[in-house]
Amino acid sequence: MKTLVVGANGQIGRHVTQMLKEEGKHEVVAMIRNEEQKNYFESKGVQTIIADLLNSVESLKQTVEGFDAVIFTAGSGPKTGPDMTLRIDLDGAAKMIKAAEVAGVNRFLMVSAFQANNRENWNEKIAHYYVAKHFADEELKRSELAYTIVKPGGLINDSGTGKVKVGSKDIIERGTVPREDVARVLVSCLNKKSTEYKSFDLISGDQEVVDALDEL
Amino acid sequence: MKTLVVGANGQIGRHVTQMLKEEGKHEVVAMIRNEEQKNYFESKGVQTIIADLLNSVESLKQTVEGFDAVIFTAGSGPKTGPDMTLRIDLDGAAKMIKAAEVAGVNRFLMVSAFQANNRENWNEKIAHYYVAKHFADEELKRSELAYTIVKPGGLINDSGTGKVKVGSKDIIERGTVPREDVARVLVSCLNKKSTEYKSFDLISGDQEVVDALDEL
Numbered sequence: 001m002k003t004l005v006v007g008a009n010g011q012i013g014r015h016v017t018q019m020l021k022e023e024g025k026h027e028v029v030a031m032i033r034n035e036e037q038k039n040y041f042e043s044k045g046v047q048t049i050i051a052d053l054l055n056s057v058e059s060l061k062q063t064v065e066g067f068d069a070v071i072f073t074a075g076s077g078p079k080t081g082p083d084m085t086l087r088i089d090l091d092g093a094a095k096m097i098k099a100a101e102v103a104g105v106n107r108f109l110m111v112s113a114f115q116a117n118n119r120e121n122w123n124e125k126i127a128h129y130y131v132a133k134h135f136a137d138e139e140l141k142r143s144e145l146a147y148t149i150v151k152p153g154g155l156i157n158d159s160g161t162g163k164v165k166v167g168s169k170d171i172i173e174r175g176t177v178p179r180e181d182v183a184r185v186l187v188s189c190l191n192k193k194s195t196e197y198k199s200f201d202l203i204s205g206d207q208e209v210v211d212a213l214d215e216l
Numbered sequence: 217m218k219t220l221v222v223g224a225n226g227q228i229g230r231h232v233t234q235m236l237k238e239e240g241k242h243e244v245v246a247m248i249r250n251e252e253q254k255n256y257f258e259s260k261g262v263q264t265i266i267a268d269l270l271n272s273v274e275s276l277k278q279t280v281e282g283f284d285a286v287i288f289t290a291g292s293g294p295k296t297g298p299d300m301t302l303r304i305d306l307d308g309a310a311k312m313i314k315a316a317e318v319a320g321v322n323r324f325l326m327v328s329a330f331q332a333n334n335r336e337n338w339n340e341k342i343a344h345y346y347v348a349k350h351f352a353d354e355e356l357k358r359s360e361l362a363y364t365i366v367k368p369g370g371l372i373n374d375s376g377t378g379k380v381k382v383g384s385k386d387i388i389e390r391g392t393v394p395r396e397d398v399a400r401v402l403v404s405c406l407n408k409k410s411t412e413y414k415s416f417d418l419i420s421g422d423q424e425v426v427d428a429l430d431e432l
Contacts (some may be wrong), residue, residue, distance in 0.1 A: 056335065082298035083344035090302075091347040095335075119272065119311075128299035131307040135351050142358075 001107065002027045003190065004049070004067045006096060007074025009037045011157070012111060015183030016071055021046050023187065031063065053092030060099035069107035070100050071186055082128045089129070093136035097143050107196070108145040109186055112137050114153040114174065114201050121171070137199070148189045149199035152182045160184055165205025166212045168198060175203030184209050217323065218243045219406065220265070220283045222312060223290025225253045227373070228327060231399030232287055237262050239403065247279065269308030276315035285323035286316050287402055298344045305345070309352035313359050323412070324361040325402050328353050330369040330390065330417050337387070353415070364405045365415035368398045376400055381421025382428045384414060391419030400425050 003020060007013040008030030020028040021044060029047045032038060041048045051063040053074060064070060072093060076084035093110070100108055113133045115121035122130040140147045153175045160180030165172060185202060188209045189195040198216050205212065219236060223229040224246030236244040237260060245263045248254060257264045267279040269290060280286060288309060292300035309326070316324055329349045331337035338346040356363045369391045376396030381388060401418055404425045405411040414432050421428070 082302060086298060086302060086306075086344040086347040090351065091335075094351075119307075128302040131302040135306065135310075 001068035001190065002029070002066060003069040003071060004029050004031055004064055006031045006053070006070060006072045008032055008041065008046075008048075010073055010075065010077075012155075012179045012182050012186075013073040014040075015160075015180050016073060016186050017041065017046055018044060019183055019187045020190075026069075026190065029067070053088050053096065055095075057095045057098045057102070060095055061103045064096070064099050064105055065103045067100075067103070067105050069109070069190060070096065070105055071109045071190065072096060073111045073183075073186070075111075085129055085132045090132040090136050094139045097136075097139050097145065100145055101143055106146050107148075107190070108140060108143070109148045109189055110137065110140055110150065111182065111186070112149050112151040112199075114151050114203070115171070116151055117199065118171070141199070146196040147199075148195045148197075150182065150185055150189065151199065151201045152177045153201070153203040155179050155182065161204065162209060163204065163206050164209055164212050165203050165207060166200045166216060167202075168200040168216050172201055172203065177202055177204045181209075185213070188213055217284035217406065218245070218282060219285040219287060220245050220247055220280055222247045222269070222286060222288045224248055224257065224262075224264075226289055226291065226293075228371075228395045228398050228402075229289040230256075231376075231396050232289060232402050233257065233262055234260060235399055235403045236406075242285075242406065245283070269304050269312065271311075273311045273314045273318070276311055277319045280312070280315050280321055281319045283316075283319070283321050285325070285406060286312065286321055287325045287406065288312060289327045289402070291327075301345055301348045306348040306352050310355045313352075313355050313361065316361055317359055322362055323364075323406070324356060324359070325364045325405055326353065326356055326366065327398065327402070328365050328367040328415075330367050330419070331387070332367055333415065334387070357415070362412040363415075364411045364413075366398065366401055366405065367415065367417045368393045369417070369419040371395050371398065377420065378425060379420065379422050380425055380428050381419050381423060382416045382432060383418075384416040384432050388417055388419065393418055393420045397425075401429070404429055 076088035116133040158178045246257045292304035332349040374394045
């Protein structure tokens with residue numbers, strides 16, 4: 001599958017891009033915002049395409065044309081403030097979902113947040129972020145795309161262990177998960193058709209990724 | 217119709233509440249956030265109910281139970297920052313829409329923003345506000361409620377003239393409109409079944425409100 005990694009220059013995005021490249025099963029393209037971000041990916045032999053989530057749906061449609069899958073790992077982050085959370089994490093995601101639909105992309109994988117679907121379990125300190133993720137996820141579920149929504153717990157920079165715990169039916173305990181493991185899960189989902197139309201929480205655990213995904 | 221004005225203590229909300237009270241056709245209740253806001257409405261003989269848009273859907277359902285209509289004029293305003301725009305203007309609206317649905321409320325009138333439905337016409341300076349309004353409107357359109365979405369141009373505090381211009385099919389020019397006229401339009405929509413399932417832009421113009429609404 002020709003796969004576009006949106007937010008490729010982010011921490012999860014870099015892991016995903018590198019793993020897909022190393023695995024070699026899919027053609028991977030990193031969506032980046034500007035020329036300065038290009039060197040990193042070129043040094044790894046990864047193709048890039050320059051586009052911005054502030055662009056129009058029509059423009060993003062041209063970006064995503066010809067792709068089979070999108071992995072959306074973009075987020076404005078805490079440095080730019082909640083106005084950009086609205087414009088990137090919510091509206092940017094919604095535009096990319098629409099663009100993927102009209103461009104005929106089939107598959108869409110989304111990095112969301114632990115329990116984004118349950119308001120009572122939102123982290124009150126970043127409730128605005130949860131609002132954005134919640135509505136972006138809803139847009140994706142309502143779309144025609146074969147979605148997978150991965151809702152990780154607290155993201156940490158430790159090396160991945162490859163061992164996780166997932167929760168879709170029952171609510172699992174709150175926990176953390178290394179960004180590298182989130183990336184591993186995304187790549188595994190891309191390879192696993194049974195994860196289509198699924199949405200699940202993700203924390204560190206003691207199951208191999210593929211085994212955990214089998215139980216969804 | 218027993219009508220709940222959400223955001224009753226805001227500028228448009230106060231106009232709406234007072235007009236409904238003076239008109240005397242409908243039972244009007246002002247939804248306010250705290251006891252301190254009560255005096256103003258009691259002095260006008262308007263009933264109040266205390267609730268907060270940060271409350272849960274379940275709690276808001278209890279608030280809205282027994283009402284026939286909701287007029288949503290709430291907004292966090294520029295003073296509290298974009299995080300509250302996400303939590304009130306978007307998520308607060310979405311929760312109230314859901315609460316109204318499950319409580320069996322039929323009618324829902326929303327104050328949105330000029331061209332909130334067209335990203336290319338958003339005001340770039342407050343694009344994050346437009347994102348919130350856009351997604352709140354979408355939630356309402358997708359609901360089972362008999363909606364009317366009023367999308368006013370630049371809000372000003374001049375006295376109302378009772379003369380407006382509305383646009384639903386064609387895009388009308390950008391303009392301003394006194395908050396009092398926005399309130400007049402909302403009250404007229406409540407009385408006019410033909411405005412159900414309609415969404416329109418609103419600026420000052422030269423038509424009487426009822427005539428303008430007839431042309432939607």
